[in-house]
Amino acid sequence: MTKDSVLDDPTDVKGGSPDRFGYSWEKFNDLTPDQEEQFRRWTAPLDLGKDWHGKRFLDVGCGMGRNSYWPMMHGAAGGVAIDVDERSLAAARRNLARFPSVEVLHRSAYDFEERNVFDIAFSIGVIHHLEDPGRALQRMRQAVKPGGAVLIWVYGYENMxxxxxxxxxxxxxxxxxxxxxxxxxxxxxxxxxxxxxxxxxxxxxxxxxxxxxxxxxxxxxxxxxxxIPRIANYWRKDEVELLMQQAGLNDIRLVWVNEMSWAAVGYKAAETIWDNTRHRHRKPIPTDTL
Known part of the structure; x- marks a missing residue:
């Protein structure tokens, strides 16, 4: 993947609101300390100080780049941040300019083809605005390595x-x-x-x-x-869990965030190797060896 990798014609995003959020991120794109606390809560199933260190990530619907910024500040190795509105991408490139190992690319949530590349794929506040959230989650599962994590933060129904x-x-x-x-x-x-x-x-x-x-x-x-969004879903806990299950994720864990929303993480099944000499499966391959 190179910095010149872009989609000529991102598809299936017209029903969402990338243009409206692009306007929003053009107006508000400052990085502030309170956003770190927000990120910690939105990604509560993972430990910001430990689980991101040395990892490569995919940030789906990166907006102005703040949710890629905080993993990098806590030792992430690098990653790819994607969005489809040029105003969002311009703000993300400015905010992430200090991290050369982070690529900011013009891609939709549905149209990245990478497989088994990332340790963590995450999407903060985006999945609930999509016409086909299940398809986006399946793409995220495809993008992570065997044993890799897929994490989302979405609006909750409880207390709302x-x-x-x-x-x-x-x-x-x-x-x-x-x-x-x-x-x-x-x-x-x-x-x-x-x-x-x-x-x-x-x-x-x-x-x-x-x-x-x-x-x-x-x-x-x-x-x-x-x-501003054209689509906004507010999901119950069981609905979020089902969405993750239908994407083919395992070991799903949910955290109720701020008593109004849900953070969920699930893991891609680890690969196994068939041992022809003993006719049995070996242990799963650790993610960090792939």
Whole structure:
């Protein structure tokens, strides 16, 4: 794979929202310390200080590159970050410029063909916006080495029931259909109400405790991101687990993140070698020897 490897015509992404998120990442692409804590929570099934060290990763739907930045800061060997909007890719290349071992490529979640290359394939906040999340997960499983990890962070349904029933239809019927630049300004209104709500400390849900640390600019960006996608799924724990199982992953583990979302990790089956002399399978090949 080279830095010139790109898709001429990324397919099957029109139903998602890469163009709308590209606008978002063009406006908000700063790296801030609080994003490290976010990344730790979003990838909670793995230990940032241990499980990423020396590993090569695939970041599916990299946005402005922040989720590739933190593994590199904790000793990852390198990797590939992919997205399909040029504004997202430009921001990612700027933020990851200090890491020559990270390639930023124009690829969709469905169309990378690499097999058995990476130690970890992950996607943060992307799978739930896709028309075919199962297909993307299968591609991620294909990309990792035998024994490699596939990790996702997705919106949860638990503790989000009122939002899903009341506000999500509004997003679907109104905000996802009007120009994204207009939504950006409209987002200041709910962001202001949320800012006041947080300052009053009216909720004990862990997610809101985290949001109280953020600047208003960061908070506005989070609200804006909730308003713009054409597709947004909010999945129950069993639905996330089934999605991972259907992708052919093993040893699946889920962590409830911020009492509102799910981080899930599963592993690609380790290969076995047939021993013709003893007519039995040998032990799985360790990932780090491949």
């Amino acid at each position: 029931e009122h939002y899903v029933r009341v506000l999500n239809p509004l997003r679907n019927l109104v905000f996802s259909r009007i120009p994204v630049s207009a939504v950006r300004y409209l987002a200041y209104v709910p962001a202001a109400f949320l800012w006041i709500f947080l300052r009053l400390g009216l909720s004990r849900v862990e997610y809101f405790k985290l949001l109280r640390r953020f600047t208003f600019r960061h908070l506005h960006h989070i609200v804006f991101d909730q308003m």
